[in-house]
Amino acid sequence: MSPRLFDGYDAFRHRPAAWIVLPVVRRPARRVATCFSGGYAASGAAGRDRLPSPVSPYGLPLLGAEGAGEVQTRVTGRAAEDLRIGDHVWFRHAKAGELCERVDRLLLVSGTEVVDEVPTYRGKGRAFG
Template identity: 60%
Template sequence: TVRVCLELDTSLRMFGGRFRVGALRSPLHSPAQIAEMARAVARRPGFRLVGIMAYEGHVAGVGDAVAGRPLRSRAIRLMQSAARRELAERRAAVVRAVRAVAPDLEFVNGGGTGSVQHTAAEAAVTEIAAGSGLYVPRLFDNYTSFRGRPAALFAQPVVRRPGVGVVTVLGGGYPASGAAGADRLPAPYLPEGLRYDPQEGPGEVQTPL
């Protein structure tokens, strides 16, 4: 038997769908759509629907305290507040609709590092995903509702000394997922005072500091 988990599109849609924010992960947005897919799974021999997944990346993966951008930060907080309310109601309706087809549903996965405390309060959710929050990259420095302690550091060997006050290390760590930006890059940590070269930044081959 093939065990199937359906993924819910958690995106926030407003103004008749003209405004949309959220990760592009699934075409199943409404309770009716996901219930229809659940029935299709139930009709197929050898397949069993066991779970629902719903990752709210626009809440969990977007910091709401962007340094030097107070208006943007305020807009993000307003969007996320609306998104949490809308999704909690819709996710509960989705679970009810799917359980009508698959009453022995085993799990409903939700959340993300930046929304753990909110998603955990939803009765419809049975398990929480934390993802990169297990090691807390610098992305999570920009949250008002989440504070973590970094649990992973990259020790990069110095391979060149191109000038006074500059060293070049091998590689450049790993960027966080999402739209490219400074908040997604690893942060030089030790020795204190290190900073990226503005013309080069971190790279997969080398990183001047």
């Protein structure tokens, strides 16, 4: 299993490992939806490859110059037209470590069912920095 940063590697096969699900909290324009939080950029050289990437619903790019923000993350595109306040947008994180530094627990999902809940190191009181 691997986070999104490894998608470009061709020397091994992998499956996506972690998603973060953000609620839609505002609709500022017909083709723009604002999600709560989500700006957990991966460590390393700054770049778009270090940002979480919206994956579901399909066809929701991040809003141009904004990227993913700590307070809000805006998505745009035709698919944004169907989003309503309270809907959820699924993002793949670039690196799993930064995600686990920000959340207390992970839900383990099989198909459409939550099968377990496990604490992250932050949830165990071991957050860094």
